[in-house]
Amino acid sequence: MQTIKPGLTTLSDALVIAFAEVGIVQDVEQRPLDDCFGAVLRRDVIAKVAVPSVDNSAMDGYALRFADLANMTGAIDVVGSSMAGHPFEGTLPKGKAIRIATGAAIPNGADCVIIQENVSANENETIIEIRDDVIARTQLAQNIRRAGEDIKQGTVVLSSGRVLRPQDIAIAAGQGRGTLAVARPLSVAVFSTGDELAKPGDPLPPGGIYDSNRFAMIGMLRNIGCKVTDLGLLTDDFDVLHDALDNAAKTHDVIMTSGGVSVGRADLLKPVVDQLGEIHAWKLAIKPGKPLMRGKIGSCLILGLPGNPVSVLVAGLLFAMPLLRHMMGADRAQTVPVRMPVRAGFDFKRGTGRREWLRARLVQNEDGAFEAIAFNSTSSGMLSSMVWADGLIEIPEDCGQVVVGDEVVYLPLRGLQ
Ligand SMILES: Nc1nc2c(c(=O)[nH]1)N[C@H]1C(S)=C(S)[C@@H](COP(=O)(O)OP(=O)(O)OC[C@H]3O[C@@H](n4cnc5c(N)ncnc54)[C@H](O)[C@@H]3O)O[C@H]1N2
Numbered sequence: 248m249q250t251i252k253p254g255l256t257t258l259s260d261a262l263v264i265a266f267a268e269v270g271i272v273q274d275v276e277q278r279p280l281d282d283c284f285g286a287v288l289r290r291d292v293i294a295k296v297a298v299p300s301v302d303n304s305a306m307d308g309y310a311l312r313f314a315d316l317a318n319m320t321g322a323i324d325v326v327g328s329s330m331a332g333h334p335f336e337g338t339l340p341k342g343k344a345i346r347i348a349t350g351a352a353i354p355n356g357a358d359c360v361i362i363q364e365n366v367s368a369n370e371n372e373t374i375i376e377i378r379d380d381v382i383a384r385t386q387l388a389q390n391i392r393r394a395g396e397d398i399k400q401g402t403v404v405l406s407s408g409r410v411l412r413p414q415d416i417a418i419a420a421g422q423g424r425g426t427l428a429v430a431r432p433l434s435v436a437v438f439s440t441g442d443e444l445a446k447p448g449d450p451l452p453p454g455g456i457y458d459s460n461r462f463a464m465i466g467m468l469r470n471i472g473c474k475v476t477d478l479g480l481l482t483d484d485f486d487v488l489h490d491a492l493d494n495a496a497k498t499h500d501v502i503m504t505s506g507g508v509s510v511g512r513a514d515l516l517k518p519v520v521d522q523l524g525e526i527h528a529w530k531l532a533i534k535p536g537k538p539l540m541r542g543k544i545g546s547c548l549i550l551g552l553p554g555n556p557v558s559v560l561v562a563g564l565l566f567a568m569p570l571l572r573h574m575m576g577a578d579r580a581q582t583v584p585v586r587m588p589v590r591a592g593f594d595f596k597r598g599t600g601r602r603e604w605l606r607a608r609l610v611q612n613e614d615g616a617f618e619a620i621a622f623n624s625t626s627s628g629m630l631s632s633m634v635w636a637d638g639l640i641e642i643p644e645d646c647g648q649v650v651v652g653d654e655v656v657y658l659p660l661r662g663l664q
């Protein structure tokens with residue numbers, strides 16, 4: 248059975264082909280830690296220090312010898328303290344206790360910590376008493392965090408190819424790293440085309456619309472750590488587009504555009520790229536985003552996103568951003584969107600042949616279960632649908648109908664942006 252529209256490439260095939268063709272940018276830069284958020288790590292980070300570096304206390308309280316507890320009744324002398332950064336020097340004498348703070352080193356000889364809430368102490372905390380039931384409940388190694396229990400020396404704490412999140416940067420900082428080897432940001436030139444477009448801030452001519460797509464593109468690109476050159480709004484003129492592409496291709500890794508890739512007379516991007524370089528792909532079996540153009544001018548990748556505002560975002564998030572992340576060396580798990588099965592809270596009918604994404608929201612139904620509802624229009628001109636949505640519902644190429652209660656695939660937008 249033919250399920251894919253003839254002449255169209257599926258998104259997954261297009262991604263496999265594009266991933267193989269674009270290659271990975273080899274330049275790696277050593278960047279200060281606090282500039283690494285969202286960057287692609289390009290060298291493994293191997294633990295030089297164990298975390299924690301020594302056995303330490305998980306709680307504020309008193310460190311004791313477990314073997315002493317059975318015979319402990321009445322007052323117990325507190326013979327010193329171990330505070331974070333100020334460990335107790337020496338060994339805990341038998342039958343005594345040491346005041347200890349969370350994170351402070353466990354003194355020699357001590358092998359359990361009893362929290363201070365379960366202990367009564369005199370005013371200057373030199374003598375404590377512990378109730379029998381507390382002693383009975385105490386276990387060996389209680390409230391002790393073992394050296395290396397979080398990270399052992401020599402383990403790979405971050406693998407090359409990871410897109411760095413706050414917790415990743417934090418673990419590198421915990422290893423004392425001041426810098427990380429990350430991918431050089433791709434330089435991406437961006438412009439919109441269309442004579443009907445006006446620049447936000449300028450007056451709107453009759454019948455005109457403001458250029459919103461450029462900001463969607465710039466936002467997506469900045470989110471994945473690209474260095475963006477904004478070339479603004481270009482008119483539908485062969486020579487204007489020719490010169491802009493020719494110049495930008497010499498100084499950028501990628502040029503990303505919106506509009507002018509369909510079949511109308513003013514859709515000039517294709518002929519211009521054809522003349523300056525080559526077109527590798529055009530037209531995917533996806534909705535929205537069908538006329539998505541990929542080409543090359545010299546070594547510069549050209550990505551012509553379709554002009555409809557939802558198409559820019561959907562094709563951008565599902566095709567362009569994964570491809571650019573791959574070029575920066577992100578591993579596959581970091582480039583494919585998160586997909587999760589959910590119940591449909593809507594009915595939907597359509598022709599088959601293209602993979603389609605409906606704008607969706609997760610809501611709780613009367614039974615408390617989560618289900619996805621779909622925006623009331625599938626028009627790719629309605630930008631408000633993307634603002635309304637918290638995710639996309641993916642309708643496979645061969646699926647012609649969804650009814651309430653069916654299992655569908657939900658892609659959270661947060662996982663894509
Ligand atoms: N005869 C056919 N017509 C169209 C086809 C087709 O296969 N045959 N495909 C349709 C599909 S699907 C899409 S998507 C669009 C893509 O067209 P273009 O990439 O050439 O985009 P434009 O025609 O320039 O614009 C489409 C639409 O989007 C608005 N737009 C464009 N740029 C912006 C911008 N920067 N900010 C906000 N809005 C923008 C523009 O005004 C149009 O309404 O082609 C279909 N046609």
Ligand code: MOO
Binds near residue numbers: 533558
């Ligand atoms: O492929 Mo278009 O994006 O459906 O409007």
